[in-house]
Every structure is written in structure tokens, then in C-alpha cells.
Amino acid sequence: MSRRGGGPVTVLNVAEKPSVAKSVAGILSRGTFRTREGRSRYNKIFEFDYAINGQPCRMLMTSVIGHLMELEFANRYRKWHSCDPADLYQAPVMKHVPEDKKDIKKTLEEEARKSDWLVLWLDCDREGENIAFEVVDVCRAVKHNLFIRRAHFSALIDRDIHEAVQNLRDPNQLFAEAVDARQEIDLRIGASFTRFQTMLLRDRFAIDSTGEERSRVISYGPCQFPTLGFIVERYWEIQAHEPExxxxxxxxxxxxxxxxxxxxxxxxxxxxxxxxxxxxxxxxxxxxxxxNVPHPRERFKYPPYPLNTIELEKRASRYFRLSSEHTMKVAEELYQAGFISYPRTETDSFSSRTDLCAMVEEQRRHPAWGSYAQRLLEPEGGLWRNPGNGGHDDKAHPPIHPTKFSSGESNWSRDHLNVYELVVRHYLACVSQPAKAAExxxxxxxxxxxxxxxxRAILAKNYLEVYRFESWxxxxxxxxxxxxxxxxxxxxxxxxxTRPPPLLCEADLLSCMDKAGIGTDATMHDHIKKLLDRGYATKDANTRFSPTNLGEALVMGYDDMGYELWKPNLRALMERDMNEVSVGRKTKAEVLETCLQQMKACFLDARVKKSKLLEAMTIFFERSNNTDESESQTAGEVIRRCNLCNESDMALRKNRDGNFMVGCMNYPQCRNAVWLPGPTLEASVTTDVCQTCGPGPVYKILFKFRQIGIPPGFDVNHLGCIGGCDDILKQLIDICGTGSRSQARRAPGTVPSNNIQGSNTRQGNFCIHCQQRGHASANCPSRATAFRNSRLTATNPRNDESTVSCNTCGTQCVLRTANTEANRGRQFFSCPTQGCSFFAWEDSINNSSGNATTGSNSGGSGRRGRGRGGRGGQSGGGRRNSGTSFVSATGEPVSGIRCFSCGDPSHFANVCPNRNNSNGNYY
DNA sequence: GCAAGGTC
Missing domain, CATH: 2.70.20.10 (Topoisomerase I, domain 3)
Structure with missing residues (x-):
């Protein structure tokens, strides 16, 4: 530290926010600072005397409000039509102070002019370092010989702050440059893609009915698109799910x-x-x-880690269904009023220097949790436990905790009460013993x-007594x-x-973003809100997100181009480069050059492939300049009542690609759809009502197929039914596919559906045999028929070990190998006909000598050789092979397949008419 | 009129 001779020096101190300026001033002056107004009503100036390394200082302490500057294109590139969006990859950019920050800038200039030193008290992270250089730029412009130093502190507590001011260092240029690079890349990519896709799509499609297309911006951003990507990906996963x-x-x-x-x-x-x-x-x-009865084991359920922003948002969403954006608004208000600590923090561990007890003491007065707080402080109760360490520390803020007692203020809403209660109870839980149980x-x-x-016997509830949001x-x-x-x-x-996963809820989405490094704790909720504001996604009452047509079309378009612009990888790569810059392994210029070069190439290529984006939009939207055609698209002939939502009819429709489908007219609220065979040339609704399908009338469709598109043996004309009874339609869909886009987006490894109810349905739980709803396949009437009709022996007329015909339907059976744990490797015959459940073990048919013994059959897994104790001293092979029949454990012959409920060999027990369990369970 | 990042 260089010293100046003579009297005191004037030191301008600048913090990132007014609250920090006030806290630091309070600590350094021991509460004796004077306050004076600055140009900005929020940013006061605090004055006090202090000695830095023995040098007497007249301290002026003020603040900014986050970033002082924004990055912007040079003037001639700012208008959307002023240049080709591709030019935005080279257009000059500059930092400027926006209008609403001009007064802060003025204060800094005025105070810098009278100062000798500038001490930067910005948050100790990369953004803070960048803001520090913005402050330096403003101050140095008016006082070029300022002596500039940086204070490093990790918490707003006396010791840290005094240490920081006595150990001032240089600001970290590399950190600031990493942020500069991030800003420039975000701006160039965001602006170029936003202009491109807005100008391409906005006027071509009737995106909404409010006529606000002209002002609509179809934005692209490296954080908002991956966030949308998570929502769409989950949505597609649900669509592609085949119930098994x-x-x-x-x-x-x-x-x-x-x-x-x-x-x-x-x-x-x-x-x-x-x-x-x-x-x-x-x-x-x-x-x-x-x-086996092991001794009871002691189990613990641990309290959560101290609360950081993301956890606050996730828990408020889960417990109170508050949006992350609203939670942050409420938390900000509680913070401003002094009731909770700073709400934007990554930190989930308390510094060892924090006075943890003081915060508990205050809460003893509370009517609901006061007595718990009291017990926490009594050492003989043994309830206290030092909080866990979640492993995150932003070095700037402590975990979110209560800072002032309240039993509820008159101006608080229910949301304020809830958020405050969550913060307090979470804090009390953190300093409590885990719950204990014997299992x-x-x-x-x-x-x-x-x-x-x-x-499980709960031995001690401990933290669960106060943390009413969790249970065990x-x-x-x-x-x-x-x-x-x-x-x-x-x-x-x-x-x-099997059921598909649920739509992502807000807590899930925040977890996805956190894991992929999309956004920061302070901005994640903004990205989510942006998706809702831009009309890319909607949120239902359960805080679950679905993409809108626009959101899905955009992701689909880029996906069809082969780009992962909607996936988090791009952001992760950028983040990695930023780290390289901040540790000096790469230069800012290097990163900017390679990244922007790649992104420009990607942008130019996306523009060449813009037809993909247009095609994707065409699936969901009408062309805005062709109303005649759009009428024929939206109208449709009714086929049946929608069997998913039961609120609307399902109508026959044709999309722009020429593919036919029967969709719910309540779309997009209900997305039930049945896609028709790909080779359908014409389809029209008849007045014929299907006699098999229901509920309600299901009108048959007269099809005309493209001869060239269907296999031999199928007629080009077909009167068909989409209710599930029509095997010809099922076969054609199996063989030729449909026009559904989601078919192409099936999860890897899944088998295309032969389910005529369509892969577009959003709920599982329909019978996989007959495709009808209302019963599980165990209770399927068609299956019951198959079982009832099933002959109980298999024949092998040609005495050919590898050929067995199903005696139910005569179809040649398929020889398969069991892959279950019990019978792995063992072979069996099963009938390939849909709905026919004929089954026979290969070794049951071919080994008809009746003397098969324990575990000696070929391919036997040993399962049958396992000793089973029990009756008659039979030590194994309770079921002996005898042709296609079995012998019981007692040696009595039994038919191979019979009802275990009533003994009747004509049916399986799960379809036994005597079964007394409406769920189809039997015993 | 574009981004994301600070914060009142």
C-alpha cells in the first residue's frame, strides 16, 4: 500500500448495492457515519473517518445498483432493418450507461473528483469484478490519477470487513474480461437469432388471435432456449411413452x-x-x-442444508405453489424491510464465525415455533446441532436466514407470511438434530x-417438529x-x-437449470418467466410446464436442422471458456474469436435451413395470409366424443403435409390425437356407426390409400374405424407409419406403436391389448376370450422340435428365450397373434417322458432346482414336465394351465368368473 | 423491438 504524506486522504468506496454500502460503513465507522443524499434516491453517501494501514482517511461510501453499464451495438446497427443480422457478429459494440443509471454515474463522478483513492467493494464474484471495472472507467474518466484498490470480503461481519480494508489488493482484470466475453457473446448470438427468427416467422404465421403479431418478439437467448428445451424434451418424452x-x-x-x-x-x-x-x-x-429378521437398524433423516436462492425458490414452489419469480419478489421485499438476509445467494453453509444462537434467540417469542426455538437453546435438551455444509459458497453472502423477528406484519400478504415462515423454520431445522427411527x-x-x-418406529422427530413441510x-x-x-x-x-414421467414442475425445471449451469441463482426465475411472457410455455395450476405450439415449433425447427441450440451444451461450453479466461489459460480475444466464428457459421447455416423452421411452424400454425385455406384446416368432421378429455368432439383433419389425423377439438388444452396411416390419400367421415367401439357413436371413415404406399394384399379402399376394433388400420399403421411428427421423435430404443389410439395421447392406463380405456389389460375382455378359448395343450404335429402351432388360432408359434431372472435362457413358444396369449415352455413340450427331474432340463436356470421345503418331501422340481401338463409338488398330475381360484382348466384365474376382487387380483 | 447479468 503506497502512502501519501501529509493529512488525510479522501477515499471513495463503492459497493454493489446500497445495503452493502450501509453495512460496510456501519462496521468501519462503528455506527457513527453521517449520511448524505446522492443524485440517485437509492444510493446514499455515507461519510466517516478511518485509518487504512495507519493512513488517516476521510471515507466516502456509496454504491451502484448492480451493473452500471450495458453492452450495445454501435448506433447504425441498432435498428432491426439497418443491417443483415449476420453482420451482428462483427458489428462494433460498446458499453454505455443506460438512462436510468445516469444519476448514479453522476454521483460517482462528483465524488471521484474530490477523492484521492477509489476502493471497490463489489461482490467477490466475476460479475462483481466486472462491475468494479465499470466503476473504475467512470471514475477515472474524471480523475485520471485515482489510486485504485479492491476490498475482498466474504461476509458482512466485523472481522471480515476490517480485514478486507487493511488488505486491499488490485482488482482482477481476468475475472472482468471473462464477463466481458460472456456479455459480448450473449448479445451477438441473442440479437442475431432473435432478429432472424422474428422477421422470418412473425408475419408469416397467425401465431395468436389477438392481432399482436406486429409487436411480438420471437426471442432467442442462450439461457431461455435451453430452459425451453428442458420443457419440450420432457413433453416429447411423455408423448413417446408406450405403456408397458x-x-x-x-x-x-x-x-x-x-x-x-x-x-x-x-x-x-x-x-x-x-x-x-x-x-x-x-x-x-x-x-x-x-x-431373516435383522435387529432394528437406527436410521436418520437429516435436516436440509442452509437455504440458498435456488432451494428457496424450489421449496416455495413445492410448499406454497409460488412461482420462482414471485418468491423472489416477496423475498426481496422481506429483505428490504430487514426481516431476512440477502435473498440472492448460492451459499448453503454458514461461516464458522456466524452467531447462530442469536438468530434462534429472537424467534423464542413466536407463538408457533417459539417454544421449539427455546428448546433448541437449552443444552440439556440436546436438540442443537451445528448446521450441515451444502458445499456451495459464493463468497459474498451467507445462506438466507431470518434477521429480524416478526409474528407477521400488517402489510404482509399470505405469501409474505409463508416465505418468512419458510426461512425461519428452515433455519431452525438446520440447527437441529436429525429425526431418528428404528427400522x-x-x-x-x-x-x-x-x-x-x-x-419404521420414529424414535425422535427432532427437526421435523419445526419443519412442518417434511414428514417421515x-x-x-x-x-x-x-x-x-x-x-x-x-x-x-x-x-x-408403466407411466410416462410427469411434466416438469417449477422445482424440476430449476434443478435442470442448476445442474446444466443455465443462468445464475439471481436470474433463473427470470428465464422461466421469459418463456411464459414470450408465449413459449404455459404453467398449469400444479406448476407444471408445457410448451406452447410456438415453443414446440421453435425447438422442433432447430432440432430438424440438426442443431442443439436448444440444449444446454452450448451454454456449458461457453461457461467453460469463461473459466479459462478468468484463470488466464485463454485470452478474452481468443475465446471471442473462436466462439463467434462458430456461432456465425451456425447462424448462416440455420438461415440456409430456414425451411425446417417454417415446416415446423406449419405443423402448428396457419399461414396468416391465406384465410380460405385456414378454414379448411380448422374445420373438420366429427368422428366421436373425445375419450380423453370427454369435453369436446374429435374431428377428422388433414395437416399441411397431407397427413390425416383425428384430433380433439379442444386442442391445445387436450392433445388427444389418432394419426391415420401415412399412405392415406383421402379420408371422409361416413354415417356408419361402428357396432363394436364406444362409448358413444364412433363414425367410420372411408379411406382411399395410395396404392404405391400400401403392401400387397391391402385394398386401396377401406371403410375403417379408429375406435380400436380395426385390425387393417392397425396393420397399415404398423407397416407404413403415420404422419405424426412425434413418431420420428420416439425415445431411442422404443418400438413404434401399433396402438391406434395414438402415441399422442397424454395419459397411460389403457389396455395394451384392445386399446380401450377403462380397464387394465389383465381385465381385458378380449384377452379373457383368448384365454378362455385357449386350448390347454400345444401340439407338435410335425414332431418338429422347433415348430409348434397355437391351437387357439393356428398360427405358428415363435420360439423365444426367457430373459427373466427366474428362467433366463429357458425357451418357450408363444403365439405372435395380437390378443392370443398361448404360451408353452419348450422343454415342457419336447420332454414328454414325464420323468424330468430337478433342474436337469436344458436351459433350466436352476430356479426349478431350488429346494422349496414343504410337502411330501419333494426337494425340488415341484412342477414336473409331463407333456404339456405338470405334476404338482405332491406328484399329482395337474393341467398345465388352470385357474387357481376355482380349479377350472378352461380359464386363467385372472379372468375367473368367481374371482371376488374387482381389481382382477386373484388368490 | 434482440441477450444475460447485476440490483432498486
């Missing part, structure tokens, strides 16, 4: 001591045949043997299958002893179908 049926065995045991619910340790199987065989075996020998897991064996049940359920199970045997009260084979 799976099976699981559930078991319960009711005793005098209570009920235990056992879960199958295999989880679930997707192979019905395997599941039913394992189930049969359990039902045949249902005695359960307790295998017991009982494992049983039924016919070689393992099941487990768990019980306790459940009691009876006491079991190893070796104990019992007969289960229920043993059911249950089916369910």
Missing part, C-alpha cells in the same frame, strides 16, 4: 399383532408368463417361512420367492421370528402399466 404392462406378486399377512405388507423382492416382471408361473408356484405352496425388515420365502416387509412416516409391523411359518392372508398377482 408389468406384473408383480403382492403378499400380506394379518395377525393379531397387526398387518404386514410384503413386497416381492424381484420388484416386477414384464413377462406375464414368467410372472404367472412364479405366482402359480407360490399359490401351490403358499406357506411363508421367515428367513426393521422381515424377509420371507414362499416357494423359493423372496418377499420383504419393513416397519412410521409404520408398525408384527414381530416375526426366524423360521416361523404362516399362510399369507392375501397373495395376489397384480398388474400395472
Amino acid at each position: 404392462e408389468f406384473w408383480t406378486i403382492n403378499c400380506s399377512h394379518q395377525s393379531e399383532e397387526g398387518l404386514a405388507t410384503f413386497n416381492w423382492m424381484r420388484g416386477h416382471l414384464f413377462d406375464y408368463a414368467s410372472a404367472v408361473i412364479l405366482y402359480e408356484m407360490c399359490v401351490e405352496e403358499p406357506t411363508a417361512t421367515v428367513m 426393521t425388515t422381515v424377509e420371507i420365502d414362499i416357494a423359493g420367492e423372496r418377499f420383504s416387509a419393513s416397519g 412416516g412410521g409404520s408398525v409391523i408384527p414381530v416375526y421370528e426366524k423360521g416361523q411359518q404362516f399362510i399369507p392372508t392375501t397373495l395376489t398377482l397384480d398388474s400395472a402399466v
Whole structure:
């Protein structure tokens, strides 16, 4: 530190925000500063005397409000039509102080003129460093010989601040340059793509009905587009989901001591045949043997880490359904009024120097959580625990915590009360012991299958007592002893179908952004709001986001071009480059040159491929200059009542690509759609009502297919039904596909649907056999028929080991290899006909000697060789092969497939007319 | 009229 001789020097101190200026002034002057107005009503000037390294100083402390300057194109490039948007990659840019910051600039100039030193108290992050250089530029312009220093502090507490001012350093040019590069790249990319896509699309399409197209901006930004991308990607994932049926065995045991619910340790199987065989075996020998009763284990549920901005936003969304943007507005108001600490922080750990107890003490007066706060402070209660460390520290702000007691102010809304309560309870939870429980897991064996049940006894709720937003359920199970045997009260084979993931909620979206490094804690909510404001996405009452047509079309357009401009990778690469600049491994110029060169090439190429964007838009929007055509697009002939929303009719439509579909007229609220075969040339609704499908009338469609587009054997004319009964339509869709765009966007590895109800439906839970809603496939009437009709033996007329015909429908069966854990490698025949469930193990048919023994069959997995205890001393192979029949564990022959409910060999138990369980479960 | 980043 250079010193100046003579009297005191005048030091201009500048902080990033007024609150920090006031805090620093308060700490350095020990509360004795004088306040004077500046040009800006928010940015006061605080004056006090202080000695820096022995040098007496007259301190002037003021602030800016975040960035003082903005980056802007040179004048002649500012008007949208003034240049080719591609020119924006080289157009000169400059920093300028915007109108609303001019008064702050004036204050800085006036105070700098009378100062000898400039000390920068900006936040200690990259943006803060950049703002520091903005302040330097303004001040140096009026006082070129200013002595400039930077204060480094990590918290607004006495020791840090005094240390900072006694150890002033140089500002970090590299940090500032990294931000400069980021700003320039964001501006050039954002402006060029925004102008390009707005001018390309706005006037060509009727994007909204309000006639506001002329003022609509279709913006592109390196943060807003990846955020939109997350929403669209999840939406596509849901659309592409094919429900898949799976099976699981559930078991319960009711005793005098209570009920235990056992879960199958295999989880679930997707192979019905395997599941039913394992189930049969359990039902045949249902005695359960307790295998394992470990001692209760102590479990803990830990309180959350100290609260940072993203967690505050996520939790407020989850607990109170507040939008992240509104949460931040409310938090800002609470902060301004002094009730909570600074709400924009990444930090989720408290500095060891924080006085944690003081914050608890204040809260003892609160009627709701005061007594908990009191108990926290009593050492004998043992409730206190030092808070965890979440591993994030922005070196500028502590975690969000209460700073002033309140039991609710008169001007607070419900949202203020909620956010304050969340901050307080979260803080109290952080300094509390974890909840404690004792967990017991009982494992049983039924016919070689393992099941487990768990019980949890809560021993101490601890932090959960105050953190009412979280819970930890306790459940009691009876006491079991190893070796104990019992007969289960229920043993059911249950089916369910896989469901698509839900739409992203606000907390999910924030997590995606956080993980991918999109935006900062202070800006994430802005990006989300921007998507809503721009009309790219909508948010429903459950805070779940769907893309709008515009949002989906934009992402689809760029995706079709082959670009990942809507994915987070671009931002991640930029972020990596910024880091390289800030540590000096790359220069700002280097990064700007390579990045902008690549982005310009990408921009030019996107412009060449603009037809992709136009095509994507055409799928969703009418051309704004052709109203006649648009009428024919929106009108349509009614086919049926929508079986998804039940609110509107579904009508036959043709899109601009010439593809036909039957869609819900309540679109876009309901997106139920049935896409028709790709080769459909003409389609018209008839007055014929399908006699099979329902509910309500389903009118048949007269199709004319392109001869060249359909396989031999199909007629070009076809009177068809979209209700699910029409096998010809299903086959054509299977073979030729539809015009649906989502077909092309199926998740990798998924099989194209032969489900005529369409991959566009947004809810699962319809029967995968007959495509109707209202029942699971276990209860499907068509399936029941197939089972009932099923002959219970397979024949092998040619005595050919590899050929078996299904005796139900005569189709040649397919020899498959089991891939379930129980039967891996074992081969079986199954009928390929849709709806026919014929099934037979290969070794059951071909090994008809009747003397098959334990585990000796070819391909046997050993599953059948496992000792199962139980009746008659049979130590294995309870089911012996005898032609296509089986012998039971007691040696009695039983038919291969029979009902385990009533014993009737004509049907399976899940379709047994005597079953008494409306869910189709049976025992 | 474009971006994202500060903050009142």
C-alpha cells in the first residue's frame, strides 16, 4: 500500500448495492457515519473517518445498483432493418450507461473528483469484478490519477470487513474480461437469432388471435432456449411413452399383532408368463417361512442444508405453489424491510464465525415455533446441532436466514407470511438434530420367492417438529421370528402399466437449470418467466410446464436442422471458456474469436435451413395470409366424443403435409390425437356407426390409400374405424407409419406403436391389448376370450422340435428365450397373434417322458432346482414336465394351465368368473 | 423491438 504524506486522504468506496454500502460503513465507522443524499434516491453517501494501514482517511461510501453499464451495438446497427443480422457478429459494440443509471454515474463522478483513492467493494464474484471495472472507467474518466484498490470480503461481519480494508489488493482484470466475453457473446448470438427468427416467422404465421403479431418478439437467448428445451424434451418424452404392462406378486399377512405388507423382492416382471408361473408356484405352496429378521437398524433423516436462492425458490414452489419469480419478489421485499438476509445467494453453509444462537434467540417469542426455538437453546435438551455444509459458497453472502423477528406484519400478504415462515423454520431445522427411527425388515420365502416387509418406529422427530413441510412416516409391523411359518392372508398377482414421467414442475425445471449451469441463482426465475411472457410455455395450476405450439415449433425447427441450440451444451461450453479466461489459460480475444466464428457459421447455416423452421411452424400454425385455406384446416368432421378429455368432439383433419389425423377439438388444452396411416390419400367421415367401439357413436371413415404406399394384399379402399376394433388400420399403421411428427421423435430404443389410439395421447392406463380405456389389460375382455378359448395343450404335429402351432388360432408359434431372472435362457413358444396369449415352455413340450427331474432340463436356470421345503418331501422340481401338463409338488398330475381360484382348466384365474376382487387380483 | 447479468 503506497502512502501519501501529509493529512488525510479522501477515499471513495463503492459497493454493489446500497445495503452493502450501509453495512460496510456501519462496521468501519462503528455506527457513527453521517449520511448524505446522492443524485440517485437509492444510493446514499455515507461519510466517516478511518485509518487504512495507519493512513488517516476521510471515507466516502456509496454504491451502484448492480451493473452500471450495458453492452450495445454501435448506433447504425441498432435498428432491426439497418443491417443483415449476420453482420451482428462483427458489428462494433460498446458499453454505455443506460438512462436510468445516469444519476448514479453522476454521483460517482462528483465524488471521484474530490477523492484521492477509489476502493471497490463489489461482490467477490466475476460479475462483481466486472462491475468494479465499470466503476473504475467512470471514475477515472474524471480523475485520471485515482489510486485504485479492491476490498475482498466474504461476509458482512466485523472481522471480515476490517480485514478486507487493511488488505486491499488490485482488482482482477481476468475475472472482468471473462464477463466481458460472456456479455459480448450473449448479445451477438441473442440479437442475431432473435432478429432472424422474428422477421422470418412473425408475419408469416397467425401465431395468436389477438392481432399482436406486429409487436411480438420471437426471442432467442442462450439461457431461455435451453430452459425451453428442458420443457419440450420432457413433453416429447411423455408423448413417446408406450405403456408397458408389468406384473408383480403382492403378499400380506394379518395377525393379531397387526398387518404386514410384503413386497416381492424381484420388484416386477414384464413377462406375464414368467410372472404367472412364479405366482402359480407360490399359490401351490403358499406357506411363508421367515428367513431373516435383522435387529432394528437406527436410521436418520437429516435436516436440509442452509437455504440458498435456488432451494428457496424450489421449496416455495413445492410448499406454497409460488412461482420462482414471485418468491423472489416477496423475498426481496422481506429483505428490504430487514426481516431476512440477502435473498440472492448460492451459499448453503454458514461461516464458522456466524452467531447462530442469536438468530434462534429472537424467534423464542413466536407463538408457533417459539417454544421449539427455546428448546433448541437449552443444552440439556440436546436438540442443537451445528448446521450441515451444502458445499456451495459464493463468497459474498451467507445462506438466507431470518434477521429480524416478526409474528407477521400488517402489510404482509399470505405469501409474505409463508416465505418468512419458510426461512425461519428452515433455519431452525438446520440447527437441529436429525429425526431418528428404528427400522426393521422381515424377509420371507414362499416357494423359493423372496418377499420383504419393513416397519419404521420414529424414535425422535427432532427437526421435523419445526419443519412442518417434511414428514417421515412410521409404520408398525408384527414381530416375526426366524423360521416361523404362516399362510399369507392375501397373495395376489397384480398388474400395472408403466407411466410416462410427469411434466416438469417449477422445482424440476430449476434443478435442470442448476445442474446444466443455465443462468445464475439471481436470474433463473427470470428465464422461466421469459418463456411464459414470450408465449413459449404455459404453467398449469400444479406448476407444471408445457410448451406452447410456438415453443414446440421453435425447438422442433432447430432440432430438424440438426442443431442443439436448444440444449444446454452450448451454454456449458461457453461457461467453460469463461473459466479459462478468468484463470488466464485463454485470452478474452481468443475465446471471442473462436466462439463467434462458430456461432456465425451456425447462424448462416440455420438461415440456409430456414425451411425446417417454417415446416415446423406449419405443423402448428396457419399461414396468416391465406384465410380460405385456414378454414379448411380448422374445420373438420366429427368422428366421436373425445375419450380423453370427454369435453369436446374429435374431428377428422388433414395437416399441411397431407397427413390425416383425428384430433380433439379442444386442442391445445387436450392433445388427444389418432394419426391415420401415412399412405392415406383421402379420408371422409361416413354415417356408419361402428357396432363394436364406444362409448358413444364412433363414425367410420372411408379411406382411399395410395396404392404405391400400401403392401400387397391391402385394398386401396377401406371403410375403417379408429375406435380400436380395426385390425387393417392397425396393420397399415404398423407397416407404413403415420404422419405424426412425434413418431420420428420416439425415445431411442422404443418400438413404434401399433396402438391406434395414438402415441399422442397424454395419459397411460389403457389396455395394451384392445386399446380401450377403462380397464387394465389383465381385465381385458378380449384377452379373457383368448384365454378362455385357449386350448390347454400345444401340439407338435410335425414332431418338429422347433415348430409348434397355437391351437387357439393356428398360427405358428415363435420360439423365444426367457430373459427373466427366474428362467433366463429357458425357451418357450408363444403365439405372435395380437390378443392370443398361448404360451408353452419348450422343454415342457419336447420332454414328454414325464420323468424330468430337478433342474436337469436344458436351459433350466436352476430356479426349478431350488429346494422349496414343504410337502411330501419333494426337494425340488415341484412342477414336473409331463407333456404339456405338470405334476404338482405332491406328484399329482395337474393341467398345465388352470385357474387357481376355482380349479377350472378352461380359464386363467385372472379372468375367473368367481374371482371376488374387482381389481382382477386373484388368490 | 434482440441477450444475460447485476440490483432498486
